[in-house]
Amino acid sequence: MYYEYFTVGTILFILGVIGIVLNRSNLIIMLMSIELMLLAISFLFLINSVVIDNLIGQVFTIIILTVAAAETSIGLAILVAYYRIRGTIAVKSLNLLRG
């Protein structure tokens, strides 16, 4: 039973990673992928907290939820500010700072 949950969490995390790496069009999708990764992490924390019967995982989850909310709000604020200046939120056009 644990392994199924663990696999689902890991797959969710990998989907989030793939969403960031392969995504070239939209900044919102990137944010959503980050949310998905955070969600997967939270899920894994919860599962492990239940399995090892320890409360600290759930404490971490609540903290992560808070951080994720704050992060999303700041991310969206940056996105809006960026959209006002550039008029587009395509990830491809985010390449002004080349090495």
Add this chain to the structure above:
Amino acid sequence: MYLLVLFIPLLSAIVSGLFGRKIGERGAGVFTSSSIVISWVISMLIFYETNINTSPTYIKLWRWFDSELLITYFGLQFDALTGIMLVVVTSVSALVHIYSTGYMSGDPHIPRFMSYLSLFTFFMIVLVTSDNYVQLFIGWEGVGLCSYLLINFWLTRIQANKAAIKAMLVNRVGDIGLVLGMFAIFKEFGSLEFSTIFSAVNEVSHPNSIALICILLLIGAVGKSAQLGLHTWLPDAMEGPTPVSALIHAATMVTAGVFLIIRSGPLFESSSLALTVTTIVGALTALFGATVGLVQNDLKKVIAYSTCSQLGYMVMVCGVSNYSTSLFHLMNHAFFKALLFLSAGSVIHALADEQDMRKMGGLIRTIPFTYVMILIGSLSLMGFPYLTGFYSKDLILELVYDKYYIAFAYWLGAFSALLTAFYSIRLIYLTFISNTNSKKEVLMNIHESSWNITLPLLLLALGSIFVGYMAREVVVGTILPPIIPSSIKLIPVVLSLLGATLAFLSYNTLSGFKVFLPKIRPQTVVNLFNPAIYTFLNSAWQFNYVINHFLVVKVWKFGHLISYRVIDRGLLEIIGPRGISNLIIGVSQKISNLQSGLVFNYALIMLMFTTLFISGSGASEFASQQWAYIMFS
């Protein structure tokens, strides 16, 4: 007194060189001339001490190099050889100084000229008075340097610059020989002082090392004394003013090489191979100089090649172990060659700086004094009986005759004597006796020069007549003339007189047969000799061409292609600064291209390296565990 003879020429050079502006042109001339005359008086006293009283003096001044193995003192040695050389150097130098005040009048740089002349004399005195090879080398290089400065005196002339550089570089070739010889001496004897070396010369274990030392020293002498092979700088050195030629060719520079051989005589005595080579080189040089002198058209070059030839005699007789005879000829040669050069300078001066003998002639009526002087010099050079040259030159030829090895040296020398007489008379005939070829406006202005040009000539002429007779007992008193058939004894004089007569006849009586004159008008002038031979001799056996073509140009191209383009700008640049910087620039460009500015690339790279890091740490932990397992099981 012994230090003053060194110090006074140096003082003269410094005062004239650094304060020439203060003391003026006349002041510089008078000061330097009187300094050298004082130096001459001192060296006469030294001559009296060392040669007449036979009491050599050794002075150790101070310790110079002190490195456990090699201890070299700055020391002076005044023995019979030094005494004679000092008299020769200072007397000719003093007369050249006096002569220069007249000859160079009107030149804007007289103080500099006089300073160089005095410096030259100083270095030559350093050379002859040293008691070790290192100090001798100071003088050796010093006279080379001063010859550069003096040949290049008219430094605006490109030919003078080239000739000076050539003189310097060709001399360097010989100097390398001398330096290597010094190394070999140090390796063999552990010392560079004459007294130590010559007393230990029989203790040398390996006979070949002495031969090596002597050959290397001989190479040094070949460079300095313009022997065959490294002689090419000497004729070119005529670009300097005439008093410079007199100083370089008569008394100082070229005699340094012969002096080195005479000084190193005990070393040469121990190696028969070196003596043989010395004789061969000397004999060939004598013949070479004499044949080339036959066809030169430049007044000074004729005398330059005759110097070459006479130096060949000196080296040749060194090779048959008669060093004092060589020194005697050196001394006599200094007087009559200085006389010849200075007389030639007087002629050139009178003809408004015309040096080509083909444009001279008929000067016997206008400048008879110079004619008499040059005649005395030439007769002395030819070895005319009872003149100075006779005493040494005939003695040389007699000593060389019937030596148990290399009999050909005598015949080369005797034939050279014939040629010497020929070109001496040719010079006199073309310059003084034949009909004139110069322009009327030049001829109208010919006159004898002022007293400070004629007085040195007169004194040198007296020297050319009497020195050989007077100094004979002092210099070569111990050498008995060898017992040889009278017919052989007569040969050099007969050949000289024959050569002189031939020359006079072929230019005077057989005026149609312009021997050894180029074909100016082929229809009227019958040339007895093939133009090819004439060209061959006129271009000095093509030595310059051969050396330039096969050596200088090759080295030059090697220097450009290999040293410069392949190694310096090629290999060393590629593995050196340029290659490394190119590599770093390229690699860093590629690395910085990874930073594309696209967010998803950054994310990918971050992920990849995180994965690598985690798995790498895992792998390394695994490997270390395996390693520990292998090590401790």
